Amino acid sequence: MERSLLYYSTNLKADKVTFSQALLKGLAPDKGLYLPESIPLISPADISHYSKLHYYEIAFDIIRRFLIGEIDDEDLIGLIKDAYDFLIPLEKVFDRKYVMRLDQGPTASFKDFAARMMGRLMQYYLKKENKKLLILTATSGDTGSAVANAFYGLDNIQILVLFPRSEVTERQRKQMTTLGKNVRILALDAKFDDCQSLVKQAFADPDLDYLDLSSANSINIGRLVPQIVYYFYAFSRLRLENHQEEAIIAVPSGNFGDMMGGVLAMKMGLPVRKLIIATNENDEFPKYLYSGEYKKIEPSRNCISSAMNVGHPSNLARLVALFGGMMDEKGEIHKPADMELMRNELYSVSISDIRTRETIRKAYQNYKLVLEPHGAVGWAGLMEYLEKNPELNLKDQLCISLETAHPAKFPEEIQKLIGIEPPLPKSLEGLDDKHEFYEDLPNNYQDFKEYLMAHF
Numbered sequence: 001m002e003r004s005l006l007y008y009s010t011n012l013k014a015d016k017v018t019f020s021q022a023l024l025k026g027l028a029p030d031k032g033l034y035l036p037e038s039i040p041l042i043s044p045a046d047i048s049h050y051s052k053l054h055y056y057e058i059a060f061d062i063i064r065r066f067l068i069g070e071i072d073d074e075d076l077i078g079l080i081k082d083a084y085d086f087l088i089p090l091e092k093v094f095d096r097k098y099v100m101r102l103d104q105g106p107t108a109s110f111k112d113f114a115a116r117m118m119g120r121l122m123q124y125y126l127k128k129e130n131k132k133l134l135i136l137t138a139t140s141g142d143t144g145s146a147v148a149n150a151f152y153g154l155d156n157i158q159i160l161v162l163f164p165r166s167e168v169t170e171r172q173r174k175q176m177t178t179l180g181k182n183v184r185i186l187a188l189d190a191k192f193d194d195c196q197s198l199v200k201q202a203f204a205d206p207d208l209d210y211l212d213l214s215s216a217n218s219i220n221i222g223r224l225v226p227q228i229v230y231y232f233y234a235f236s237r238l239r240l241e242n243h244q245e246e247a248i249i250a251v252p253s254g255n256f257g258d259m260m261g262g263v264l265a266m267k268m269g270l271p272v273r274k275l276i277i278a279t280n281e282n283d284e285f286p287k288y289l290y291s292g293e294y295k296k297i298e299p300s301r302n303c304i305s306s307a308m309n310v311g312h313p314s315n316l317a318r319l320v321a322l323f324g325g326m327m328d329e330k331g332e333i334h335k336p337a338d339m340e341l342m343r344n345e346l347y348s349v350s351i352s353d354i355r356t357r358e359t360i361r362k363a364y365q366n367y368k369l370v371l372e373p374h375g376a377v378g379w380a381g382l383m384e385y386l387e388k389n390p391e392l393n394l395k396d397q398l399c400i401s402l403e404t405a406h407p408a409k410f411p412e413e414i415q416k417l418i419g420i421e422p423p424l425p426k427s428l429e430g431l432d433d434k435h436e437f438y439e440d441l442p443n444n445y446q447d448f449k450e451y452l453m454a455h456f
């Protein structure tokens with residue numbers, strides 16, 4: 001096999017590792033995040049060729065470049081085919097403005113794309129090495145269910161999910177708590193950031209070394225790589241043949257895993273004019289982008305796009321690194337990024353709940369487009385960008401906005417705003433009748449540690 005691509009830590013104090021090591025570790029030992037030493041490039045000819053390929057074939061061509069020397073092609077394509085057995089609708093809204101619906105997976109959120117691939121890759125490497133892992137993950141709603149579903153029933157992996165009791169919807173909760181088997185769920189009277197902080201403390205605790213902990217949060221490089229693929233996929237399906245063009249892409253963002261997929265896609269050669277990072281009222285990133293000064297928001301603000309209630313995006317350190325800077329895990333900047341370049345490639349906007357609701361209403365009124373709160377933040381970001389840049393607001397300009405969850409996951413809000421009940425996708429049917437299993441945990445590290453030591 002060829003020499004492996006190596007991965008470095010954004011804190012620059014840990015040894016470089018291979019993909020499988022980075023995947024099984026999650027966080028680097030210096031608390032940094034892993035990034036590939038060099039970014040694979042995809043040529044315009046290859047991108048044109050993607051128009052003729054299935055999703056799984058595009059996924060194979062992209063993912064394989066990050067796993068050089070780490071897995072046989074045949075094994076990899078098997079895992080990918082098995083992970084991506086659902087549709088990815090590209091819904092035309094008007095002119096060449098599209099919504100990409102990433103909500104057809106088993107838990108009806110875009111997180112299925114990453115979780116399903118990561119689960120399969122982890123199982124592959126664990127089996128090979130005859131090892132076991134305990135996955136600890138904090139969720140603001142969708143990660144927990146996507147990860148729990150993707151890893152449910154795997155032999156070598158146990159899952160423990162922490163969630164903030166009042167920040168997830170009933171449906172989101174039931175998607176995690178009705179599984180059982182190798183999946184355990186803990187409810188905390190806390191915020192998502194508190195749950196994340198407990199998980200991080202456990203990782204750093206030498207008393208827990210014996211547990212072989214890993215993370216399935218978007219800090220794991222195994223979550224990131226699969227999220228590059230659908231950007232290329234959408235472009236390959238929507239681009240005009242024999243034309244050189246650049247797309248404008250809008251991503252509703254919280255922990256920035258999704259948008260990092262987009263940034264990596266751009267760095268690999270995807271022709272993107274602007275990547276729009278739309279946040280909810282947690283506006284630490286747009287402020288940073290335009291001032292160069294970063295201040296996290298503590299505690300994070302509660303918005304209706306609850307999976308994006310993040311006051312300090314855990315992937316931000318990766319973005320800063322890709323633009324030549326260095327940010328540590330606490331959000332301190334040790335070396336400034338090239339902010340001018342960043343502003344050139346990215347646009348960022350914070351969308352209030354009022355605007356989110358207005359967007360859901362208007363999108364339905366004007367285009368019969370059904371958005372849920374997260375996708376509405378992205379769409380509102382795109383609309384604002386086009387308004388502010390009339391020179392790009394052209395009929396022919398290709399624009400793609402990501403819809404990250406199925407509207408049926410937010411039935412009350414949608415019903416209230418546009419008076420329809422979005423039909424439940426098959427994957428969410430029957431949840432109400434299932435038994436829930438979960439335990440309560442106080443929001444403090446000592447209790448969490450004792451729980452871990454008692455149960456694993």
Ligand SMILES: *Cc1c(COP(=O)(O)O)cnc(C)c1O
Nearest residue numbers: 142254255256257258307404405
């Ligand atoms: C997690 C999530 C997001 C935010 O994605 P990040 O990768 O954390 O930026 C957006 N929408 C939905 C529905 C999500 O579940």
